[in-house]
Amino acid sequence: DGGITQSPKYLFRKEGQNVTLSCEQNLNHDAMYWYRQDPGQGLRLIYYSQIVNDFQKGDIAEGYSVSREKKESFPLTVTSAQKNPTAFYLCATASRYTEAFFGQGTRLTVV
Amino acid sequence: AQKVTQAQTEISVVEKEDVTLDCVYETRDTTYYLFWYKQPPSGELVFLIRRNSFDEQNEISGRYSWNFQKSTSSFNFTITASQVVDSAVYFCALSEARETSGSRLTFGEGTQLTVNP
Secondary structure (H helix, E strand, C coil), X not given: CXXXXXXXXXXXXXXXXXXXXXXXXXXXCCEEEEEEECCCCCEEEEEEEEECCEEEECCCCCCEXXXXXXXXXXXXXXXXXXXXXXXXXXXXXXXXXCCCEEXXXXXXXXX | CCEEECCCCEEEEEXXXXXXXXXXXXXXXXXXXXXXXXXXXXXCCEEEEEEEXXXXXXXEECCEEEEEEHHHCEEEEEECCCCHHHCEEEEEEXXXXXXXXXXXXXXXXXXXXXXXX
């Protein structure tokens, strides 16, 4: 099936741990994005990448890191520096000619 | 900087009522795209429409219609004869229109629509 796969669906993190959220796509889109959504709020951009081996900070990049070694993959690492990581994380892809397509999201909880 | 404002945090209607979701945007770009997405309880965002800033024609798709007015920087969304299945959070979004692939999307805060039977 074509689309975007985010894994895991639910993730629990202990205080001080780094965790990595996976986002894979087979849509052949150049651009990939990570958004964070807090309850009752809109989506805020964490990082985005328009091409392999290049990415830009979004509005709330502190405490997060990404890599874009392959066109298909854009993993997000939530580091221990992110003080309030509990949220819903959405990955998206887009091409120049299309709207953004979203994955099903990962719900991260700090325990 | 780009900004999208959805002033209505929550709307509650009774089935078969018409409902309009407001969206106002700010951008310095002369060329841009506007979007509406639906987020059902499952969480995944579902694309509804994309509108180029050069195209101010209103659009209708079934029970959905969109009113784009560049003069007031608004892109409102109307659901006619609402149904319970329309209950969701609706987001308005804005992006630059650049030559390169993909541009950052700026989202509004979303409007929670509840349609009661």
